[in-house]
Amino acid sequence: MTEHRSVDALVIGAGFAGLYLMYRLRDLLGLEVIGVDAASDVGGTWYWNRYPGARSDTESQVYCYSFSKALLREWRWSDRYPRQPEILRYLNFVADQFDLKRSFIFGERVIAAHYDDDAGRWQVTTDQGRRIDCRYLLAGVGLLSAANLPAIPGRESFGGEQYHTGNWPRQGVGFAGKRVGVIGTGSTGVQLISEIAGQVEHLTVFQRSPQYSVPARHGPLAEETQAQIQQNYDQIWARVRSSGVAFDFPEATVSALSVDEAARQAEFERGWQEGGGFRFMFGCFNDIATDPRANEMAAEFIRGKIREIVKDPRIAQKLLPDDLYAKRPLCDPGYYQVYNRDNVELVDVRAEPIETITHGGVRTRAGEYPLDMLVFATGFDAVTGNYTRMDIRGRGGQLLADVWADGPTSYAGMANHGFPNLFMVEGPNGPFTNLPPTIETQVEWISGLIAHGLREDRPILEARAEAESRWLSTCREIADQTLFPQADSWIFGSNVPGKARAVMFYLGGLGPYRQLLGEQRRQGYPAIRQSGLSAAARAADSE
Numbered sequence: 354m355t356e357h358r359s360v361d362a363l364v365i366g367a368g369f370a371g372l373y374l375m376y377r378l379r380d381l382l383g384l385e386v387i388g389v390d391a392a393s394d395v396g397g398t399w400y401w402n403r404y405p406g407a408r409s410d411t412e413s414q415v416y417c418y419s420f421s422k423a424l425l426r427e428w429r430w431s432d433r434y435p436r437q438p439e440i441l442r443y444l445n446f447v448a449d450q451f452d453l454k455r456s457f458i459f460g461e462r463v464i465a466a467h468y469d470d471d472a473g474r475w476q477v478t479t480d481q482g483r484r485i486d487c488r489y490l491l492a493g494v495g496l497l498s499a500a501n502l503p504a505i506p507g508r509e510s511f512g513g514e515q516y517h518t519g520n521w522p523r524q525g526v527g528f529a530g531k532r533v534g535v536i537g538t539g540s541t542g543v544q545l546i547s548e549i550a551g552q553v554e555h556l557t558v559f560q561r562s563p564q565y566s567v568p569a570r571h572g573p574l575a576e577e578t579q580a581q582i583q584q585n586y587d588q589i590w591a592r593v594r595s596s597g598v599a600f601d602f603p604e605a606t607v608s609a610l611s612v613d614e615a616a617r618q619a620e621f622e623r624g625w626q627e628g629g630g631f632r633f634m635f636g637c638f639n640d641i642a643t644d645p646r647a648n649e650m651a652a653e654f655i656r657g658k659i660r661e662i663v664k665d666p667r668i669a670q671k672l673l674p675d676d677l678y679a680k681r682p683l684c685d686p687g688y689y690q691v692y693n694r695d696n697v698e699l700v701d702v703r704a705e706p707i708e709t710i711t712h713g714g715v716r717t718r719a720g721e722y723p724l725d726m727l728v729f730a731t732g733f734d735a736v737t738g739n740y741t742r743m744d745i746r747g748r749g750g751q752l753l754a755d756v757w758a759d760g761p762t763s764y765a766g767m768a769n770h771g772f773p774n775l776f777m778v779e780g781p782n783g784p785f786t787n788l789p790p791t792i793e794t795q796v797e798w799i800s801g802l803i804a805h806g807l808r809e810d811r812p813i814l815e816a817r818a819e820a821e822s823r824w825l826s827t828c829r830e831i832a833d834q835t836l837f838p839q840a841d842s843w844i845f846g847s848n849v850p851g852k853a854r855a856v857m858f859y860l861g862g863l864g865p866y867r868q869l870l871g872e873q874r875r876q877g878y879p880a881i882r883q884s885g886l887s888a889a890a891r892a893a894d895s896e
């Protein structure tokens with residue numbers, strides 16, 4: 354295909370970020386915009402992650418857009434936490450409301466984007482050979498979609514079915530009568546395992562790290578709760594926008610160390626009963642993620658629950674985490690209970706490492722586990738993977754993957770020095786929150802900045818190097834005040850062999866982040882260098 358188009362802006366991705374980018378740039382700024390997504394339809398993360406049990410663990414009323422009151426009035430969530438099919442229906446509903454699909458090319462993947470300094474434009478290429486040039490390149494590629502498949506030998510020789518949860522077949526998968534193995538017990542594995550344990554003939558869970566998980570407490574949303582959500586919409590979103598993790602629960606202001614043992618246990622019990630992983634970590638006490646003593650108290654409470662729930666003490670022992678409670682907080686629909694079932698077996702791959710995948714199953718140091726199906730719930734090359742897998746070259750041909758080789762940088766998770774007019778939504782070093790409110794914040798800021806540049810006739814926008822390095826220092830300083838850097842997880846890039854361990858989030862909270870961005874806007878965006886077009890670019894533009 355040799356078709357070549359020239360547009361104002363190109364949006365990569367048709368998930369929460371890409372759809373909203375399209376709406377703002379096309380309909381509010383009046384730009385000519387094209388979107389490209391490798392999937393056959395909208396949905397992003399929720400298009401690909403169709404594994405059984407997939408759902409958001411953010412409560413429905415804030416796992417959505419807030420920019421349109423009409424959307425809010427017309428959409429009804431059915432559950433406390435929305436399931437994947439419902440989120441996909443919601444994103445289709447939004448796309449249809451604003452007629453967004455007509456501006457997307459589906460089924461094509463952007464593989465390269467090169468900045469032409471003379472023209473002040475990006476030259477973008479897809480895997481189908483299509484070329485599009487654009488002034489603004491907007492990446493709504495998500496932070497958790499580049500699948501991480503561990504390099505376990507023998508994978509190609511496996512005779513049964515095998516899947517990665519992030520690339521689940523659209524037609525679904527049958528489990529009845531099958532011996533199924535699951536590798537990975539992060540938030541995906543925990544959801545999947547809980548859901549399929551009752552459907553499979555036999556389930557073997559290959560666990561590398563035991564997890565701290567609290568009950569989610571799923572359930573239908575009652576009519577009156579829905580009515581209350583509708584009525585209190587403005588207050589809910591005002592609360593979310595000024596909060597830390599943007600989950601719409603009261604964030605704790607009290608230290609776990611400031612109360613006596615009985616009060617502490619009562620508070621943990623309240624968190625356990627209310628449900629929700631972020632709610633437990635950030636709603637019970639304000640220092641669980643920052644003070645090792647408070648952290649251990651929360652960790653020990655959860656360990657106590659595991660010992661209570663799991664009847665066989667040997668299995669309970671394998672499930673007990675002994676590290677910090679400082680990964681992405683998990684919640685589940687009855688995960689530990691699964692290990693009381695006769696058809697479920699837990700393999701501790703630290704004690705008996707996986708040696709190879711064979712034609713008939715998985716062989717560990719201790720023996721062979723026969724399987725008909727193997728599911729990789731092994732997560733993602735998170736945050737940076739979607740960028741570094743593309744050939745993105747900025748000014749002077751510098752490759753983004755090289756610039757980020759020792760760890761990613763950005764200004765506010767959105768812009769990079771050396772990469773003018775490339776904007777990322779949920780890029781590295783953005784806030785660590787419930788995602789839709791941060792996505793809205795960033796899309797609105799980016800579209801405001803583009804409008805500002807166009808108004809001022811200085812459309813070339815590039816993060817200043819000093820602003821970027823200050824931002825990185827800020828992110829590091831805040832991260833170092835927490836316990837997260839001390840735990841091995843995707844939050845700091847330590848889940849992918851060979852990937853630089855680096856700070857990848859701004860852990861300062863959505864409220865402070867929004868204040869900072871608001872200040873930038875009011876001051877005319879001092880962190881962003883704003884230039885006019887070169888004479889050559891002007892001439893090319895007027896052709």
Ligand code: NA7
Nearest residue numbers: 497503537538539540541542561562681730731732733843
């Ligand atoms: P995660 O949270 O990265 O979890 C991946 C899991 O896979 C985790 O338990 C890993 O063990 C395990 N894993 C990875 N590689 C291996 C190998 N080689 N052998 C055994 N086990 C392995 O990904 P998720 O998909 O669950 O969740 C990612 C985010 O997506 C989630 O936080 C949500 O926000 C959405 P480990 O713990 O590293 O020892």
